[in-house]
Amino acid sequence: MRHHSLPRPAVVHNGIIENYQELREELARAGCVFASDTDTEVLAHLIGLGLAGHGDLGRAVASALSRAEGSYAVAVVSLDNPGVVYGARKLSPLVLGVGQGENFLASDIPAFLPYTREVVFLEDGEMARIDAGSWQVFTVAGLAPVEKKPVRIAWDIQAAQKGGFKHFMLKEIFEQPRVIADCLAGRVDASRGLATLRELDDFPVPERLTIVACGTSYHSGLWGMQLLESWAKIPTRVEIASEFRYRDPILGPGDVALAISQSGETADTLAGMRLARERGAKVIGLCNVVGSTVSRDADRVIYTQAGPEISVASTKAMCSQLTLLLLLALHFGHKKGLAGEREAAVPLAGLQDLPALLEAALPGMRQRAKELARVYSEARSFLYLGRGLNYPLALEGALKLKEISYIHAEGYAAGEMKHGPIALVDPKFPTFALAPDDELYPKVKSNLQEVQARGGKIIALTNPGMDLRVDHVWEAPRAFGPLNTFLMLPALQLFAYEMADYLGKDVDQPRNLAKSVTVE
Numbered sequence: 236m237r238h239h240s241l242p243r244p245a246v247v248h249n250g251i252i253e254n255y256q257e258l259r260e261e262l263a264r265a266g267c268v269f270a271s272d273t274d275t276e277v278l279a280h281l282i283g284l285g286l287a288g289h290g291d292l293g294r295a296v297a298s299a300l301s302r303a304e305g306s307y308a309v310a311v312v313s314l315d316n317p318g319v320v321y322g323a324r325k326l327s328p329l330v331l332g333v334g335q336g337e338n339f340l341a342s343d344i345p346a347f348l349p350y351t352r353e354v355v356f357l358e359d360g361e362m363a364r365i366d367a368g369s370w371q372v373f374t375v376a377g378l379a380p381v382e383k384k385p386v387r388i389a390w391d392i393q394a395a396q397k398g399g400f401k402h403f404m405l406k407e408i409f410e411q412p413r414v415i416a417d418c419l420a421g422r423v424d425a426s427r428g429l430a431t432l433r434e435l436d437d438f439p440v441p442e443r444l445t446i447v448a449c450g451t452s453y454h455s456g457l458w459g460m461q462l463l464e465s466w467a468k469i470p471t472r473v474e475i476a477s478e479f480r481y482r483d484p485i486l487g488p489g490d491v492a493l494a495i496s497q498s499g500e501t502a503d504t505l506a507g508m509r510l511a512r513e514r515g516a517k518v519i520g521l522c523n524v525v526g527s528t529v530s531r532d533a534d535r536v537i538y539t540q541a542g543p544e545i546s547v548a549s550t551k552a553m554c555s556q557l558t559l560l561l562l563l564a565l566h567f568g569h570k571k572g573l574a575g576e577r578e579a580a581v582p583l584a585g586l587q588d589l590p591a592l593l594e595a596a597l598p599g600m601r602q603r604a605k606e607l608a609r610v611y612s613e614a615r616s617f618l619y620l621g622r623g624l625n626y627p628l629a630l631e632g633a634l635k636l637k638e639i640s641y642i643h644a645e646g647y648a649a650g651e652m653k654h655g656p657i658a659l660v661d662p663k664f665p666t667f668a669l670a671p672d673d674e675l676y677p678k679v680k681s682n683l684q685e686v687q688a689r690g691g692k693i694i695a696l697t698n699p700g701m702d703l704r705v706d707h708v709w710e711a712p713r714a715f716g717p718l719n720t721f722l723m724l725p726a727l728q729l730f731a732y733e734m735a736d737y738l739g740k741d742v743d744q745p746r747n748l749a750k751s752v753t754v755e
């Protein structure tokens with residue numbers, strides 16, 4: 236039997252085909268022999284059977300996809316006609332890049348940014364056919380043509396290259412002064428004490444706000460909640476999207492959900508948005524990737540404009556999220572007549588000075604991070620402590636360290652230590668403390684004394700002139716109130732970066748992690 240005469244489609248697949256077992260059994264009964272246990276192979280056989288029947292790859296892809304349940308972004312090619320690629324998506328991102336004499340399918344824009352900036356965003360239920368010189372979009376159901384226009388992306392190629400830095404993560408940490416400046420551009424009138432988010436011009440002030448996000452974006456939400464409550468007096472809760480989506484949350488027409496997502500494609504965050512909408516809430520999306528699913532599914536979208544974030548570990552995206560959350564708190568506060576001109580003028584003026592302050596501080600911060608990474612590189616476990624606005628930062632510092640250096644780390648509210656974790660402290664379990672000069676400083680200081688009394692070593696990130704006696708004091712420049720966060724955050728990122736780099740880890744592509752978590 237000439238096996239190679241059978242049609243041989245090749246499939247690239249992101250996502251999960253949930254009913255693959257059922258399909259696999261059916262295909263096995265039809266004589267298909269499987270070489271792996273993957274759901275992707277099931278899709279390949281399903282397409283192959285269709286192709287063997289009528290010889291039309293497009294029809295075969297569409298009919299296979301109409302049977303697949305779950306999420307997918309697929310690209311399919313057949314050996315009989317290798318110049319033609321079909322692509323389709325459902326709950327998983329897929330974009331089409333339109334080049335000169337070449338076309339592309341990818342799950343993320345930066346993949347083809349060196350070749351083209353013309354992008355066609357595909358929707359669920361759509362299918363694209365590309366060859367070198369042409370592209371068309373059809374519906375999966377019925378193969379009816381769909382009218383699409385390419386969008387020109389403003390990101391440039393340099394933005395998606397390392398630009399002389401050893402890693403994307405380092406480059407992105409050093410981009411943060413520019414990111415803050417870009418977020419503020421056109422949104423701040425410091426002389427009138429006004430933050431204007433035009434995206435929300437005619438959007439009513441929420442009665443209650445539910446922030447839904449994952450990972451680093453969730454930490455941004457925890458930070459933003461504190462300003463939204465104290466400056467805009469909006470009752471705010473922050474939800475881990477994967478938990479929220481399976482709860483029975485109380486939401487109604489006065490509620491607004493704020494979905495925070497760098498990629499705009501995180502499956503749990505998208506599901507959280509849908510749930511909030513089903514319960515009658517309006518949805519604002521705060522995201523970085525233009526045209527992403529969050530931006531398309533939200534009632535209003537605020538773009539963070541941080542440029543492409545390539546490193547898996549999120550850095551500059553968090554900085555941009557924090558900047559916009561601060562502006563959001565001032566914006567809503569102003570609309571409610573709360574953040575008067577005098578009160579808003581101080582943070583706004585401080586914000587405008589931040590890029591230069593941070594730019595000047597970053598090289599010294601990196602040097603300090605490098606020194607400390609060498610001292611602490613043998614630690615097996617780290618505790619990060621903070622209170623108030625620095626509690627989410629403690630969570631973020633721990634997340635950064637564990638995801639890229641694979642050293643266990645736990646972020647904790649400093650005042651919660653005495654309720655259990657303090658039992659862990661010994662000379663081999665160091666603490667990274669966030670202790671800036673704020674109203675909670677005396678409390679943090681006394682928490683640190685408790686750690687020292689148990690022989691724990693401490694790095695304390697603080698401001699110049701504070702009276703801390705710990706193993707390693709790390710001084711960051713002083714800024715106004717919550718703006719200190721923008722100087723603490725890069726120090727945490729750089730410490731994790733230098734630890735991981737010193738330990739020889741793959742900083743930009745840590746094991747087991749993906750940049751966009753498009754499956755649940």
Ligand code: F6R
Nearest residue numbers: 450451452496497498501548549
């Ligand atoms: C951590 C990190 C992840 C993401 C999370 C959410 O460095 O990158 O924790 O923050 O997967 O991703 P987005 O913001 O794209 O929804």
